[in-house]
Amino acid sequence: MYPLIDTIYVQVISGSLVLLLAAHLGLKIWQALLRQRLLQRSLLERINRLLPQTQCGQCGYEGCLPYAREICRGDAINKCPPGGPETIVRLAALMHRPVEPLNPAHGQVKPFAVAVIREAECIGCTKCIQACPVDAIIGGPKLMHTVIEQECTGCDLCVEPCPVDCIDMISRAWGNPVIWLLPSSGVGVRQQLDTAV
Amino acid sequence: MSQSPHHKSFTARLRAHKIFGGIKPAVYKADALRSRVMPAPLPGNLVLPLLQHQGQPAMAVVEVGQAVLKYQVLAMGNGPLSVPVHAPTSGVITAIADSAVPGFGAQVQRCIHLQADGLDTAAELQPCLDYRALSHLQLLALIDAAGICGLGGAGFPTAEKLRVSIEQGVELLIINAAECEPYISADESLIRERADRVVSGAEILQSVCLAKRCVIAIEKDKADAIEALSTALQDSSIELLVLNSKFPTGGERQIIQAVTGFEVPRGLLPVDAGILVQNAGTAYAVHNAIVEGKPCISRITTLTGSPLQTPKNFEALIGTPVSFLFEMCGIDKSQHTGTIMGGSLMGIELDSDEVPLIKTTNCLLAKSTGEFPDPAPEQACIRCGYCADVCPARLLPQQLYAFSRSEDLDQLEEHGLADCIECGACAYVCPSHIPLVQYYRASKQAIAERDRQFQTSKQWQSRFQFHQYRLKKETTKALDKKLPGAEKTTANEPAQPFSRDQARDEIAAAVRRVAARHSNRTAPSSAKDKAKDKDRH
Ligand code: SF4
Ligand code: SF4
Ligand code: SF4
Numbered sequence: 001m002y003p004l005i006d007t008i009y010v011q012v013i014s015g016s017l018v019l020l021l022a023a024h025l026g027l028k029i030w031q032a033l034l035r036q037r038l039l040q041r042s043l044l045e046r047i048n049r050l051l052p053q054t055q056c057g058q059c060g061y062e063g064c065l066p067y068a069r070e071i072c073r074g075d076a077i078n079k080c081p082p083g084g085p086e087t088i089v090r091l092a093a094l095m096h097r098p099v100e101p102l103n104p105a106h107g108q109v110k111p112f113a114v115a116v117i118r119e120a121e122c123i124g125c126t127k128c129i130q131a132c133p134v135d136a137i138i139g140g141p142k143l144m145h146t147v148i149e150q151e152c153t154g155c156d157l158c159v160e161p162c163p164v165d166c167i168d169m170i171s172r173a174w175g176n177p178v179i180w181l182l183p184s185s186g187v188g189v190r191q192q193l194d195t196a197v
Numbered sequence: 198m199s200q201s202p203h204h205k206s207f208t209a210r211l212r213a214h215k216i217f218g219g220i221k222p223a224v225y226k227a228d229a230l231r232s233r234v235m236p237a238p239l240p241g242n243l244v245l246p247l248l249q250h251q252g253q254p255a256m257a258v259v260e261v262g263q264a265v266l267k268y269q270v271l272a273m274g275n276g277p278l279s280v281p282v283h284a285p286t287s288g289v290i291t292a293i294a295d296s297a298v299p300g301f302g303a304q305v306q307r308c309i310h311l312q313a314d315g316l317d318t319a320a321e322l323q324p325c326l327d328y329r330a331l332s333h334l335q336l337l338a339l340i341d342a343a344g345i346c347g348l349g350g351a352g353f354p355t356a357e358k359l360r361v362s363i364e365q366g367v368e369l370l371i372i373n374a375a376e377c378e379p380y381i382s383a384d385e386s387l388i389r390e391r392a393d394r395v396v397s398g399a400e401i402l403q404s405v406c407l408a409k410r411c412v413i414a415i416e417k418d419k420a421d422a423i424e425a426l427s428t429a430l431q432d433s434s435i436e437l438l439v440l441n442s443k444f445p446t447g448g449e450r451q452i453i454q455a456v457t458g459f460e461v462p463r464g465l466l467p468v469d470a471g472i473l474v475q476n477a478g479t480a481y482a483v484h485n486a487i488v489e490g491k492p493c494i495s496r497i498t499t500l501t502g503s504p505l506q507t508p509k510n511f512e513a514l515i516g517t518p519v520s521f522l523f524e525m526c527g528i529d530k531s532q533h534t535g536t537i538m539g540g541s542l543m544g545i546e547l548d549s550d551e552v553p554l555i556k557t558t559n560c561l562l563a564k565s566t567g568e569f570p571d572p573a574p575e576q577a578c579i580r581c582g583y584c585a586d587v588c589p590a591r592l593l594p595q596q597l598y599a600f601s602r603s604e605d606l607d608q609l610e611e612h613g614l615a616d617c618i619e620c621g622a623c624a625y626v627c628p629s630h631i632p633l634v635q636y637y638r639a640s641k642q643a644i645a646e647r648d649r650q651f652q653t654s655k656q657w658q659s660r661f662q663f664h665q666y667r668l669k670k671e672t673t674k675a676l677d678k679k680l681p682g683a684e685k686t687t688a689n690e691p692a693q694p695f696s697r698d699q700a701r702d703e704i705a706a707a708v709r710r711v712a713a714r715h716s717n718r719t720a721p722s723s724a725k726d727k728a729k730d731k732d733r734h
Contacts, residue, residue, distance in 0.1 A: 053654035055661045062712060063661050134660035135667070153657045179301045180639035182601065183575060183632050 047071050050090045054082040055133035056155035058107045063133060071095065081107035082154070112174035114152040115159065119144050121166035128158035128167060200366050201469040207369045207457055211412055211438050214458035216451045218589040219443040220622045222542065224418065226382040228508040229501045234386050236512045237525060242291070243311045243516030244553040245271060245282050246298045250346035251353045252278025257309055263290045266320040268492055271309050274341065280354045281344040284311060285494040285514035287318040299519070299538050299555060301638075303548040311516065322490035328401055333363065336405045336487060343486030344493045344556075349373060349384075349447070349476030350539055352557040355483070358473070362406040367473045370408035371456055372399045374415040374422070374477035375440060375447035378540025381560040383497045384477045385419045386510040391481065392425035394488075398480030399435055401487050406473050411435045413477070414456050416442040444542065445620040449474050451589050463616055478559070493556060498522075502563030504532040513554050519561055520550035528563060537562040541569075542621040576629035584623035584633065590616045594623035594633055601636040606644050614640060672710070 048068040059067040059079040071077055077091040078100045085102065092099040102109065117128070117137075124142040129135075136152045139145030147158075149172075159167045248254035255272035256279075259265060265284045272282040292310040297303065328336060341356035372395070376384045388395055396413075403411040413430070415423055417439045426437055440446055440455045453472055454460050461467050467474060478496065485491045494515055501508040506527030513522060519536065537544040538558055554561070584594035592613050600608040617637050624633040 048658070049651070049654075051654075053657040053661070055657060063665075064658065065661075133664055134657055135664050136660070151656075151660060178642065179304075180635060180642050182604075182639045183635050 044068055044072050046094055047091065050083070050087055050094065051080060052083045052087065052153075054153040054155050056082060056153070056157060057133075058082070060106070076100070076103065078103045079106045081109055084109040111171045113154050113169040113171040114149050115147045115154070115156075116149075116168050116170045117145050117147055118166040118168065119146060121164055123164055125163055127161040127163065131157045131161045133157060200471075201465075203462070203465055203469045204366070204471045205368065205457075205459065206471070207410060211436060211456060213438060213440045214455050215441070216443060216446055216454045216589060217460070217591055218587045218622060219445060219451070220587050220625055221442070222379045222444055222625065224379050224442075225501070226380065226385065229380075229382045229499050229510055230386060230389075232507070232509045234390055234497055234510045234512050237514065237517060237522060239286055239313055239315065239317065239514070240517045240521045241313055242518070243285055243288075243313060243514060244296060244298075244518070245285075245309045245311060245516045246553065246555060247272050247282060247307050247309065248298075249282070249352065249515070249555040249557060250278075250280050251351065252276075252280075252357075254307060255279050255282050257293050257307075259290050259293075259309065261290055261292060264288070264314075265290060265311070266318055268320045268322060268494065270492075271311075274344075274354075277357050277360070278354055280346050280356070281342065281492070282309065282515075283344055283492040283494050285516055286311070286313045287316055288313040297549060297552050299545075299547055299552045299558065301545055308553070324490040325487050328487050329404070333405045333407060336401060337363070339487055340405065340483055342492070343482070345479060345482045345486060346493075346556055347476055348478035348482055348493075348496055348556060348559065350543075350557050350559050351449075355475070355479055358468075358475075359402070359406050362408075362468050362473045365468050366471060367406050367408045367468065368410065368471040369457070369473070370399070370403050370406055370411040371452060371472065371474045372402075372411065372413040372435075372477055372480055373447060373449075373452050373474050374413055374419075374426075375452055375455075376419070376477075377416060377442070377444045377447040378542055378544075378560070379444070380501050380562050381499050381540050382501075383499045383510055383559045385422050386499075387481055387497050388415070388419075388422040388477060389425050392422070392429035394484045395477050395481050396426070396429045396433055396435060397488060398482070398484030399475075400433065401483050402475055402480055403435070408473060412438050412456060414438045414440055414452055416440050416446060418442045444622065445589055445618070448589065448618050448620060450618070463613065496554075496556060496558070498554060498558050499560040500526050500563075501560065502533075503565045503568050504529045504563040515556055516553045518550070519547065519552055519554060522554065522561065523550060523563060532565040532567075533563050534566055534569070535564040537564060542625065543619060572632065573630040575631050578629055578631060581628060583626045583628065587622040587626050589620060589622065590618055592617055597640075598631060598633055598636055601640045604640075604643065606640065606647055609640050610644065614644070617641075 048065050051064040051068055053064050055063040057063065058081050061067040061070060067079065071091065077095060077097060078088050080087055081102060088102065089099055122144050124139060124144060126139065126141055128145060129137045129139060133155060134151055134153055136148050137145055137158065138148065154169065156169060159169060247257060253276050256275040257272045259271050265271065265287060267284055267287045269284045270281055271284050274281045289312050290309060291312045294308065294310065295305045296308045296310070298306045298308065325331065337356055337359055340359065345355040346352045347355060374384050374388055376382070399411055399413060411434070413426060413435060415426065415437070423437070423439060430437055438456055445451050446455050449467060450461050452474060453467055457472070459470065461470055482493050486493065495512055496515065497510055497512050499510050500522055505523065506529065508526060511522060511525070536547040536550055538547050538561060539545060540560055541562060544560065544562060578595055578598060580595055582595065588594055590613070596612055597609060597614055597617070600612065614637060619634050619637060621634050624631065627633060
């Protein structure tokens with residue numbers, strides 16, 4: 001009688017132990033996977049935060065987030081002209097990669113500008129609206145169009161589709177005027193920039 | 198009333214406490230205190246900036262060419278963080294245009310230009326004979342309409358500060374008469390001569406914010422003012438507390454520490470602890486506004502510095518040009534090398550004297566090479582730590598300095614740069630003559646700019662995401678319409694009669710098309726399309 005009980009006990013105990021172990025292992029694996037995903041995600045987010053969010057597509061991808069995803073997978077960090085050298089330095093620091101000059105194949109660094117439609121010449125074709133990645137243009141078929149200045153990222157994408165060439169890129173001060181200057185020229189980002197680019 | 202969990206009650210007898218850090222600079226108030234407060238003469242032209250306070254500019258309600266009376270409203274408050282502007286004298290509005298205002302560097306702002314007619318014809322005032330007959334909210338509305346902002350220099354709209362205090366409930370109202378800056382004596386001369394009105398203003402403030410206790414705190418080196426105050430306070434419930442003289446006791450958090458011994462923790466506001474601090478000059482302006490019905494059109498300001506023959510405290514109209522006031526004090530132009538608005542330690546250097554006096558101008562300091570020699574050249578930090586000993590905000594100025602130099606904005610935030618009150622105590626003691634405050638101001642500006650950029654790009658990003666979502670939705674909608682059997686359903690209803698797999702394939706195809714369209718557009722080959730488009734039009 002006893003041996004029978006023994007075997008049942010042994011079976012139950014060993015069985016539950018195995019189950020427990022498996023559950024524990026599964027949990028660990030699941031946690032590790034989760035952490036990995038979180039890490040990747042946070043890296044992606046951090047890269048994306050460094051990109052200027054102009055959404056101009058000059059990097060060759062559809063927007064800033066897709067480019068950030070490609071950088072995660074090992075793409076070059078020097079493909080973003082609107083971000084300019086500062087973005088490259090910051091990306092290099094984040095990705096532990098060497099600082100490289102901007103790849104000229106993707107364009108030149110230009111001062112910040114916003115699109116302004118010469119409204120008298122606008123024929124209301126809606127082509128610019130379709131091109132704008134941030135829906136910064138208001139207008140309708142055969143109606144005058146205009147750009148919401150605060151929303152315009154200066155991506156240039158609406159200039160080309162305009163059949164009557166009535167969109168100008170007008171440079172705008174990027175940010176508020178600098179009132180206080182550092183008494184020293186710092187030895188941080190800016191100097192790296194000067195030496196790197 | 199929503200009370201913060203950090204609310205304190207202050208029932209113990211108050212005594213002067215020590216503040217952390219601080220310095221004891223030499224004091225140069227005697228020159229300006231020699232004479233009584235004088236009303237400044239009427240200038241020919243006044244310039245009234247729409248933004249003289251912290252917050253949003255007021256909204257002009259007069260037109261160019263309009264004749265206005267003294268005390269008339271020229272600009273109305275535009276939101277809670279905005280205070281109205283009144284005509285300091287009668288005359289004609291000559292322009293509403295951008296012109297130079299006092300501030301960091303050369304700053305330009307929208308101003309109302311008023312040409313005085315010299316008659317000083319006043320609009321009718323509505324004095325309130327017994328303010329106790331009014332409810333605290335009625336008084337609050339009157340203070341709001343009188344255009345008062347913190348006259349101690351910070352310029353926060355007084356009505357808004359009171360409103361928040363009423364909402365959260367305050368135990369203790371501190372009337373700040375410390376005035377610790379070495380050159381400023383505006384509050385001291387005000388209290389010396391008009392203590393009764395300051396006390397009356399304090400009583401009104403107390404009945405507005407419903408504080409249980411009110412104390413007027415003053416530094417002990419102002420003997421005449423203390424005497425005048427104790428006479429005026431004889432039959433009042435307001436207490437008088439004489440503090441030790443130390444710079445910067447007059448800072449908001451510092452005076453709280455000096456009066457209660459309690460340090461408002463980082464990240465909390467004084468009102469969270471149930472404390473409200475108002476400046477003595479503000480109390481006086483509140484008295485004027487309620488008891489006499491006069492809006493804030495003038496203030497007492499100290500004119501001092503060795504180039505002035507007769508330094509004095511002027512009661513000057515808001516909008517009076519600084520150069521005009523200097524003329525009235527007999528300025529020796531050959532000595533004059535620059536002007537500081539505010540005190541020598543925390544003030545800001547003015548770019549030119551052709552700016553108006555504004556509500557927050559408590560002092561105009563004419564510099565000369567004798568008194569303010571060119572700063573000695575900046576040397577390397579020797580890590581002596583003197584700066585950390587004097588920093589009243591308990592920061593590590595030498596660390597902040599190092600991070601400022603390396604433009605490490607994250608570390609600066611981590612080390613509490615936001616808590617720096619720019620008092621200048623650290624720069625005052627620094628043996629290496631490092632202009633520390635300028636480093637901090639530049640870094641604070643850089644941090645604000647970075648945050649602003651981040652906000653902008655976040656907005657762009659979310660608009661881009663919405664744009665993509667919209668495209669996707671529109672493509673699926675268009676697809677639904679084309680499918681057989683979908684005609685029956687309206688565009689808003691999801692199309693039913695095909696399988697999920699089918700739908701998924703269709704959507705994927707559509708998204709691919711959109712993507713293709715997008716990448717085509719960015720590629721230079723789309724020049725062809727453009728030519729085609731042009732033909733068509
Ligand atoms: S308006 Fe033109 S330049 Fe501005 S974001 Fe839209 S497409 Fe780009
Ligand atoms: S007082 Fe000046 S030299 Fe001394 S530690 Fe501070 S910054 Fe450096
Ligand atoms: S200026 Fe800032 S860092 Fe320097 S002592 Fe004052 S609060 Fe501290």
